[in-house]
Amino acid sequence: MTAAADRLKTLVVIPTYNERDNVRPLCRAVLEQGRGIEVLVVDDNSPDGTAALAEAMARSESRLHVLCREGKLGLGTAHLAGYRWALQRHYERVVTMDADFSHPPQCIPAMLESSLRADVVIGSRYCPGGGHRGWARRRVLLSRASNAVARLCLSLEPRDCTGAFRCFRRSVLEQVALHNIASTGYSFQEEMLWHCSGGAFRLAEVPITFVDRQRGESKISLREIVDGMVTIVRLMFAPGRLRRPGSPGDDLRKYPAAGNIRDGELRAGGG
DSSP states (O other): OOHHHHHSOEEEEEEESSOTTTHHHHHHHHHTTOTTEEEEEEEOOOTTOHHHHHHHHHTTOTTEEEEEOSSOOOHHHHHHHHHHHHHHTTOSEEEEOOSSSOSOGGGHHHHHHHTTTOSEEEEESSSTTOEEESOOHHHHHHHHHHHHHHHHHHTOOOSOOSOOOEEEEHHHHHHSOGGGOOOOSTTHHHHHHHHHTTTTSOEEEEEOEEEOOSSSOOOOOHHHHHHHHHHHHHHHTOSOSOOOTTSOOOOGGGOHHHHTSOTTOOOTTOO
Protein backbone atom coordinates (compact mmCIF):
# COMPACT_ATOMS: atom_id res chain seq x y z
CA MET A 1 0.00 0.00 0.00
CA THR A 2 1.29 3.48 -0.88
CA ALA A 3 0.64 6.91 0.55
CA ALA A 4 -1.15 7.88 -2.66
CA ALA A 5 -3.70 5.10 -2.16
CA ASP A 6 -4.57 6.54 1.25
CA ARG A 7 -4.38 10.22 0.36
CA LEU A 8 -5.98 10.55 -3.08
CA LYS A 9 -9.77 10.46 -3.31
CA THR A 10 -10.07 7.63 -5.84
CA LEU A 11 -13.03 5.91 -7.50
CA VAL A 12 -12.52 2.45 -9.00
CA VAL A 13 -15.15 1.85 -11.69
CA ILE A 14 -16.04 -1.81 -12.27
CA PRO A 15 -18.53 -2.51 -15.10
CA THR A 16 -20.41 -5.78 -14.54
CA TYR A 17 -22.67 -8.13 -16.43
CA ASN A 18 -23.34 -11.57 -14.95
CA GLU A 19 -20.44 -11.43 -12.49
CA ARG A 20 -22.15 -12.67 -9.31
CA ASP A 21 -19.26 -15.02 -8.51
CA ASN A 22 -16.68 -12.23 -8.69
CA VAL A 23 -18.30 -8.96 -7.66
CA ARG A 24 -18.17 -9.21 -3.85
CA PRO A 25 -14.65 -10.68 -3.44
CA LEU A 26 -13.31 -8.24 -6.03
CA CYS A 27 -14.88 -5.22 -4.32
CA ARG A 28 -13.43 -6.32 -0.98
CA ALA A 29 -9.99 -6.79 -2.52
CA VAL A 30 -10.07 -3.34 -4.14
CA LEU A 31 -11.20 -1.57 -0.97
CA GLU A 32 -8.32 -3.17 0.93
CA GLN A 33 -5.80 -1.34 -1.25
CA GLY A 34 -6.13 2.04 0.50
CA ARG A 35 -8.29 4.23 2.69
CA GLY A 36 -8.81 6.78 -0.09
CA ILE A 37 -10.26 4.21 -2.47
CA GLU A 38 -13.97 3.78 -3.19
CA VAL A 39 -15.71 1.48 -5.69
CA LEU A 40 -18.53 2.08 -8.16
CA VAL A 41 -20.12 -1.05 -9.64
CA VAL A 42 -21.83 -0.18 -12.93
CA ASP A 43 -24.20 -3.05 -13.65
CA ASP A 44 -26.13 -3.53 -16.89
CA ASN A 45 -29.15 -5.24 -15.30
CA SER A 46 -27.38 -8.61 -14.97
CA PRO A 47 -29.88 -11.51 -15.08
CA ASP A 48 -27.80 -13.42 -12.50
CA GLY A 49 -28.40 -10.82 -9.77
CA THR A 50 -24.93 -9.24 -9.71
CA ALA A 51 -26.34 -5.83 -8.83
CA ALA A 52 -28.41 -7.17 -5.94
CA LEU A 53 -25.32 -8.77 -4.40
CA ALA A 54 -23.36 -5.56 -4.77
CA GLU A 55 -26.21 -3.53 -3.29
CA ALA A 56 -26.43 -5.82 -0.27
CA MET A 57 -22.72 -5.34 0.34
CA ALA A 58 -23.07 -1.56 -0.09
CA ARG A 59 -25.53 -1.36 2.80
CA SER A 60 -22.73 -2.09 5.23
CA GLU A 61 -19.82 -0.60 3.27
CA SER A 62 -19.97 3.17 2.81
CA ARG A 63 -17.14 3.15 0.24
CA LEU A 64 -19.07 0.90 -2.16
CA HIS A 65 -21.60 2.39 -4.57
CA VAL A 66 -23.81 0.78 -7.21
CA LEU A 67 -25.15 2.24 -10.44
CA CYS A 68 -27.76 0.01 -12.08
CA ARG A 69 -28.62 0.62 -15.72
CA GLU A 70 -31.70 -0.50 -17.63
CA GLY A 71 -30.05 -3.11 -19.83
CA LYS A 72 -26.90 -4.30 -21.55
CA LEU A 73 -25.73 -0.99 -23.01
CA GLY A 74 -22.10 -1.88 -23.66
CA LEU A 75 -18.78 -1.74 -21.85
CA GLY A 76 -17.83 1.64 -23.30
CA THR A 77 -20.99 3.37 -22.12
CA ALA A 78 -20.50 1.80 -18.67
CA HIS A 79 -17.06 3.42 -18.46
CA LEU A 80 -18.49 6.77 -19.56
CA ALA A 81 -21.24 6.54 -16.93
CA GLY A 82 -18.58 5.85 -14.32
CA TYR A 83 -16.46 8.82 -15.45
CA ARG A 84 -19.39 11.20 -15.19
CA TRP A 85 -20.46 9.83 -11.82
CA ALA A 86 -16.93 10.42 -10.55
CA LEU A 87 -16.68 13.93 -11.98
CA GLN A 88 -19.92 14.96 -10.33
CA ARG A 89 -18.56 13.81 -6.96
CA HIS A 90 -15.12 15.40 -7.21
CA TYR A 91 -12.87 12.33 -7.14
CA GLU A 92 -9.20 13.11 -7.83
CA ARG A 93 -8.45 9.81 -9.61
CA VAL A 94 -10.61 7.36 -11.56
CA VAL A 95 -9.43 3.78 -12.04
CA THR A 96 -11.19 1.36 -14.40
CA MET A 97 -10.82 -2.41 -14.27
CA ASP A 98 -12.50 -5.64 -15.34
CA ALA A 99 -14.79 -7.52 -12.98
CA ASP A 100 -13.25 -10.98 -13.41
CA PHE A 101 -10.01 -10.64 -11.36
CA SER A 102 -7.92 -10.51 -14.54
CA HIS A 103 -6.61 -7.15 -13.30
CA PRO A 104 -4.82 -7.60 -9.96
CA PRO A 105 -6.24 -5.18 -7.34
CA GLN A 106 -2.86 -5.09 -5.56
CA CYS A 107 -1.47 -3.11 -8.53
CA ILE A 108 -3.83 -0.18 -7.90
CA PRO A 109 -1.55 1.54 -5.32
CA ALA A 110 1.37 1.48 -7.76
CA MET A 111 -0.84 2.98 -10.47
CA LEU A 112 -1.96 5.74 -8.12
CA GLU A 113 1.64 6.45 -7.16
CA SER A 114 2.56 6.69 -10.84
CA SER A 115 -0.38 9.08 -11.39
CA LEU A 116 1.44 11.66 -9.26
CA ARG A 117 3.74 12.11 -12.27
CA ALA A 118 1.54 11.00 -15.21
CA ASP A 119 -1.95 11.99 -16.32
CA VAL A 120 -2.95 8.52 -17.56
CA VAL A 121 -1.50 5.30 -16.14
CA ILE A 122 -2.04 1.95 -17.87
CA GLY A 123 -1.83 -1.38 -16.10
CA SER A 124 0.19 -2.99 -18.85
CA ARG A 125 0.70 -6.61 -19.88
CA TYR A 126 3.32 -5.71 -22.46
CA CYS A 127 5.69 -3.24 -20.84
CA PRO A 128 8.86 -4.64 -19.19
CA GLY A 129 7.85 -6.71 -16.17
CA GLY A 130 4.29 -7.30 -17.40
CA GLY A 131 2.79 -10.54 -18.61
CA HIS A 132 -0.21 -12.84 -18.65
CA ARG A 133 -1.12 -16.19 -17.15
CA GLY A 134 -3.62 -18.84 -18.22
CA TRP A 135 -4.09 -17.73 -21.82
CA ALA A 136 -4.13 -20.10 -24.76
CA ARG A 137 -1.54 -19.37 -27.44
CA ARG A 138 -4.27 -18.22 -29.83
CA ARG A 139 -5.52 -15.65 -27.31
CA VAL A 140 -2.01 -14.32 -26.81
CA LEU A 141 -1.46 -13.93 -30.56
CA LEU A 142 -4.83 -12.20 -31.00
CA SER A 143 -4.11 -9.76 -28.19
CA ARG A 144 -0.64 -8.90 -29.43
CA ALA A 145 -1.91 -8.48 -33.00
CA SER A 146 -4.72 -6.17 -31.84
CA ASN A 147 -2.24 -4.02 -29.94
CA ALA A 148 0.19 -3.91 -32.84
CA VAL A 149 -2.55 -2.78 -35.24
CA ALA A 150 -3.80 -0.11 -32.82
CA ARG A 151 -0.31 1.23 -32.18
CA LEU A 152 0.61 1.32 -35.86
CA CYS A 153 -2.63 2.71 -37.29
CA LEU A 154 -3.40 5.21 -34.53
CA SER A 155 0.19 6.23 -33.66
CA LEU A 156 -0.23 5.16 -30.04
CA GLU A 157 2.90 4.91 -27.90
CA PRO A 158 1.78 2.65 -24.99
CA ARG A 159 2.56 -1.03 -25.43
CA ASP A 160 -0.84 -2.09 -24.06
CA CYS A 161 -3.55 -0.19 -25.94
CA THR A 162 -6.49 -2.57 -25.50
CA GLY A 163 -6.50 -3.25 -21.76
CA ALA A 164 -9.12 -1.72 -19.47
CA PHE A 165 -6.94 -1.39 -16.34
CA ARG A 166 -6.28 2.36 -16.29
CA CYS A 167 -5.98 5.30 -13.93
CA PHE A 168 -6.98 8.81 -15.00
CA ARG A 169 -6.39 12.11 -13.32
CA ARG A 170 -9.59 14.07 -12.94
CA SER A 171 -8.23 16.78 -15.25
CA VAL A 172 -8.04 14.30 -18.15
CA LEU A 173 -11.71 13.37 -17.90
CA GLU A 174 -12.63 17.05 -17.60
CA GLN A 175 -10.81 17.95 -20.81
CA VAL A 176 -11.66 15.02 -23.07
CA ALA A 177 -14.97 15.51 -24.90
CA LEU A 178 -16.57 12.33 -23.57
CA HIS A 179 -19.79 12.90 -25.50
CA ASN A 180 -17.84 12.56 -28.75
CA ILE A 181 -16.69 9.00 -28.02
CA ALA A 182 -18.70 6.70 -30.28
CA SER A 183 -17.50 3.22 -29.26
CA THR A 184 -19.88 1.31 -27.02
CA GLY A 185 -18.03 -2.00 -26.68
CA TYR A 186 -14.47 -3.16 -26.05
CA SER A 187 -13.07 -0.87 -28.76
CA PHE A 188 -13.84 1.97 -26.37
CA GLN A 189 -10.39 1.31 -24.87
CA GLU A 190 -8.54 2.20 -28.06
CA GLU A 191 -10.72 5.23 -28.72
CA MET A 192 -10.30 6.63 -25.21
CA LEU A 193 -6.54 6.15 -25.40
CA TRP A 194 -6.47 7.82 -28.82
CA HIS A 195 -8.14 10.89 -27.31
CA CYS A 196 -5.54 10.95 -24.52
CA SER A 197 -2.55 10.58 -26.85
CA GLY A 198 -0.83 13.01 -29.16
CA GLY A 199 1.15 14.94 -26.58
CA ALA A 200 -1.67 16.58 -24.65
CA PHE A 201 -1.24 14.34 -21.60
CA ARG A 202 1.58 12.39 -19.99
CA LEU A 203 1.06 8.63 -20.30
CA ALA A 204 2.77 5.92 -18.23
CA GLU A 205 2.59 2.14 -17.93
CA VAL A 206 2.83 0.02 -14.78
CA PRO A 207 3.56 -3.69 -15.31
CA ILE A 208 0.83 -6.17 -14.35
CA THR A 209 0.32 -9.90 -14.75
CA PHE A 210 -3.01 -10.42 -16.47
CA VAL A 211 -4.69 -13.59 -15.17
CA ASP A 212 -7.37 -15.32 -17.23
CA ARG A 213 -10.72 -15.46 -15.47
CA GLN A 214 -11.39 -18.43 -13.19
CA ARG A 215 -15.13 -17.86 -12.69
CA GLY A 216 -17.86 -16.76 -15.08
CA GLU A 217 -17.75 -16.42 -18.86
CA SER A 218 -15.86 -14.05 -21.14
CA LYS A 219 -17.97 -11.42 -22.93
CA ILE A 220 -15.62 -11.01 -25.92
CA SER A 221 -17.22 -12.07 -29.21
CA LEU A 222 -16.38 -12.02 -32.92
CA ARG A 223 -18.60 -8.97 -33.25
CA GLU A 224 -16.47 -7.11 -30.70
CA ILE A 225 -13.33 -7.89 -32.70
CA VAL A 226 -14.94 -6.60 -35.90
CA ASP A 227 -16.16 -3.48 -34.10
CA GLY A 228 -12.60 -2.90 -32.93
CA MET A 229 -11.28 -2.90 -36.45
CA VAL A 230 -14.06 -0.56 -37.61
CA THR A 231 -13.21 1.82 -34.76
CA ILE A 232 -9.55 1.90 -35.75
CA VAL A 233 -10.41 2.70 -39.36
CA ARG A 234 -12.81 5.45 -38.24
CA LEU A 235 -10.21 7.05 -35.97
CA MET A 236 -7.58 6.94 -38.69
CA PHE A 237 -9.68 9.42 -40.66
CA ALA A 238 -10.95 11.45 -37.71
CA PRO A 239 -10.14 15.20 -37.86
CA GLY A 240 -8.32 15.52 -34.53
CA ARG A 241 -7.44 13.77 -31.30
CA LEU A 242 -8.79 15.81 -28.43
CA ARG A 243 -9.27 19.22 -26.95
CA ARG A 244 -6.14 20.99 -25.82
CA PRO A 245 -5.47 21.01 -22.09
CA GLY A 246 -7.46 23.75 -20.42
CA SER A 247 -10.34 23.70 -22.90
CA PRO A 248 -13.81 22.66 -21.76
CA GLY A 249 -14.72 19.00 -22.07
CA ASP A 250 -18.04 17.33 -21.29
CA ASP A 251 -20.96 19.42 -20.03
CA LEU A 252 -22.06 17.52 -16.94
CA ARG A 253 -25.38 19.35 -16.93
CA LYS A 254 -26.41 17.04 -19.78
CA TYR A 255 -26.40 14.07 -17.41
CA PRO A 256 -28.65 14.94 -14.46
CA ALA A 257 -29.72 11.32 -13.94
CA ALA A 258 -26.30 10.29 -12.67
CA GLY A 259 -26.45 12.95 -9.99
CA ASN A 260 -29.77 11.66 -8.64
CA ILE A 261 -28.34 8.39 -7.38
CA ARG A 262 -27.35 8.55 -3.74
CA ASP A 263 -24.13 6.92 -2.58
CA GLY A 264 -24.59 3.22 -1.84
CA GLU A 265 -28.08 3.13 -3.35
CA LEU A 266 -29.31 1.11 -6.32
CA ARG A 267 -31.66 2.88 -8.70
CA ALA A 268 -32.98 1.32 -11.89
CA GLY A 269 -32.36 3.40 -14.96
CA GLY A 270 -29.59 5.59 -13.57
CA GLY A 271 -26.59 6.73 -15.57
